Amino acid sequence: MSTVLVNGVTKSFGRTTALDGVDLEAGPGVTGLLGPNGAGKTTLLRMIATVLAPDRGTVTLLGRDPSRPEDRTRVRRRLGYLPQEAGFHRGFTVFEFVDYVAILKEMTDRRPRHDEVRRVIALAGLEPVSGKRIRALSGGMRRRVGLAQALLGDPGLLVLDEPTVGLDPEQRLRFREMISYAGEGRTVVLSSHQTEDVTALCARIAVIHQGRTLFVGTPAELTAQAAGRVWTDTRRAPAALAAWRTGDGTFRNVGDPPAGADLIPPTLEDAYLLLVTASQREVTAA
Amino acid sequence: MTVWHLDPETIRRYAQGAAPPELAASVEAHLIACPGCRDALAAHVDARRAAAIWDVVADRVDAPRRGWPERALSRLGVGEATARLVAATPTLRGPWLLAVASVLLLTALAAQADERLLRTFLVVAPLGPLAGVAVAFAGGLDPTREIGLAAPYSALRLLLIRTAAVLSVTVPIVAAAALALPGSPWRAAAWLLPTAALTGAALALTARLTPVVAVAVVAAAWVLVTVPIVVAGHVDAAFGPGAQIFWLGAAAAGAVWLAAARDIVAINLGRTG
Numbered sequence: 311m312s313t314v315l316v317n318g319v320t321k322s323f324g325r326t327t328a329l330d331g332v333d334l335e336a337g338p339g340v341t342g343l344l345g346p347n348g349a350g351k352t353t354l355l356r357m358i359a360t361v362l363a364p365d366r367g368t369v370t371l372l373g374r375d376p377s378r379p380e381d382r383t384r385v386r387r388r389l390g391y392l393p394q395e396a397g398f399h400r401g402f403t404v405f406e407f408v409d410y411v412a413i414l415k416e417m418t419d420r421r422p423r424h425d426e427v428r429r430v431i432a433l434a435g436l437e438p439v440s441g442k443r444i445r446a447l448s449g450g451m452r453r454r455v456g457l458a459q460a461l462l463g464d465p466g467l468l469v470l471d472e473p474t475v476g477l478d479p480e481q482r483l484r485f486r487e488m489i490s491y492a493g494e495g496r497t498v499v500l501s502s503h504q505t506e507d508v509t510a511l512c513a514r515i516a517v518i519h520q521g522r523t524l525f526v527g528t529p530a531e532l533t534a535q536a537a538g539r540v541w542t543d544t545r546r547a548p549a550a551l552a553a554w555r556t557g558d559g560t561f562r563n564v565g566d567p568p569a570g571a572d573l574i575p576p577t578l579e580d581a582y583l584l585l586v587t588a589s590q591r592e593v594t595a596a
Numbered sequence: 597m598t599v600w601h602l603d604p605e606t607i608r609r610y611a612q613g614a615a616p617p618e619l620a621a622s623v624e625a626h627l628i629a630c631p632g633c634r635d636a637l638a639a640h641v642d643a644r645r646a647a648a649i650w651d652v653v654a655d656r657v658d659a660p661r662r663g664w665p666e667r668a669l670s671r672l673g674v675g676e677a678t679a680r681l682v683a684a685t686p687t688l689r690g691p692w693l694l695a696v697a698s699v700l701l702l703t704a705l706a707a708q709a710d711e712r713l714l715r716t717f718l719v720v721a722p723l724g725p726l727a728g729v730a731v732a733f734a735g736g737l738d739p740t741r742e743i744g745l746a747a748p749y750s751a752l753r754l755l756l757i758r759t760a761a762v763l764s765v766t767v768p769i770v771a772a773a774a775l776a777l778p779g780s781p782w783r784a785a786a787w788l789l790p791t792a793a794l795t796g797a798a799l800a801l802t803a804r805l806t807p808v809v810a811v812a813v814v815a816a817a818w819v820l821v822t823v824p825i826v827v828a829g830h831v832d833a834a835f836g837p838g839a840q841i842f843w844l845g846a847a848a849a850g851a852v853w854l855a856a857a858r859d860i861v862a863i864n865l866g867r868t869g
């Protein structure tokens with residue numbers, strides 16, 4: 311059974327439609343939402359985190375209906391959530407902050423709660439800074455604090471909104487390791503606008519653009535959609551949907567190739583670009 | 597260099613925790629410098645007891661520092677977890693409280709010079725605690741609001757804990773400012789029941805609105821109703837004995853409605869949908 315089941319979900323904020331009939335299914339392992347800024351990823355993740363209710367459509371999480379109060383509480387007991395802009399009480403130490411969230415997760419018995427706090431702090435590699443105030447930590451370390459609180463209570467569903475945003479390459483690699491570890495035996499749904507993260511981590515991806523789902527499948531299936539549509543040339547091809555000069559001086563063109571083009575194997579980024587650009591053009595033409 | 601070693605009986609007593617304090621101190625001083633005796637001791641240590649001791653040590657090292665509000669709440673019998681939630685309430689930060697205290701105190705002092713400002717004080721006084729309730733749930737001031745919304749902790753309980761915390765701090769501030777008021781003593785307390793009624797109404801509205809919007813609606817209604825009355829000089833119509841009974845009834849009605857709508861309240865604590 312799928313841990314996350316989203317059917318025909320629509321959500322508007324005033325006149326802006328953030329989600330327009332989105333479907334999504336996610337089970338154990340890491341599922342990634344890929345899309346540009348403003349695509350609707352955060353709105354969808356907030357729904358999966360039970361923070362936001364859809365205008366239309368249904369959301370089923372861990373086999374329960376979060377629109378019912380008693381089901382929602384049960385889902386929240388098995389949910390870990392890292393928001394896009396996770397805020398911290400900056401005067402708290404790392405331990406104090408994670409401990410505070412543990413209380414919000416109904417861990418009111420002090421001794422076992424502190425044991426659990428120590429466990430997730432160790433999982434996130436934060437032991438050396440456990441006693442430090444959060445305001446003294448770097449952005450990467452704060453992101454780890456956010457991940458640590460999400461792992462409290464060993465949740466069956468982990469929702470991570472742009473977990474690697476703002477991290478330097480080394481921090482991003484370490485974070486990927488942690489997310490990959492967290493995805494063993496539980497369902498992780500994360501969002502990113504970075505194809506490298508999704509390629510490295512996700513067994514399944516959903517491409518979201520302008521509130522609609524453009525693709526759901528494996529990274530390999532998405533990449534295959536761009537087969538025969540990427541070529542190199544000494545010049546920028548006028549018909550290309552996207553083209554850029556690479557390090558060796560040739561142009562990498564993505565789109566409908568001319569006859570006799572020097573085709574090369576596509577990457578996930580090429581396929582993503584094709585999908586999003588084509589969708590953008592459809593909307594503009596309409 | 598160490599030339600003597602602990603005898604087996606001393607090691608056994610120390611490992612069992614049966615050594616008197618002066619002997620234990622002597623043993624520990626020796627163990628620091630003697631790897632051989634540390635190895636000998638290790639064979640006698642009960643692993644479960646050592647783990648339990650280590651847990652206590654780790655807990656004391658890691659345990660969050662408790663500020664004076666948490667210590668005070670603990671002395672009053674409030675649970676450790678609840679005291680921690682209260683201490684994290686945004687409204688209870690110094691600058692906000694200072695602003696409320698300053699406005700009320702200045703109004704009360706000004707009322708010494710001009711009787712009309714006494715009426716202003718009575719209208720403004722309930723707004724301080726009410727604004728405190730809104731601040732306690734304002735997204736911009738509660739950095740962990742988004743994480744809190746996805747947590748299973750009872751939203752109604754959190755609402756009540758924070759409201760009680762806000763009132764327990766802001767009401768004494770208003771009361772202190774009220775002591776500086778001129779005129780009859782009952783006026784120093786005339787704002788109390790309206791404050792309770794407005795807070796009750798705002799909490800009841802959280803079944804339909806977010807707390808910040810609920811407080812804004814109640815505050816606007818309060819100002820629109822009371823300002824024309826007191827400007828016309830009918831202070832008793834809003835704060836007299838008859839009005840006080842009305843405010844008491846309104847506070848009770850708000851509490852009853854909140855209890856009846858507790859499941860719906862859970863949805864509206866700052867949610868945008």
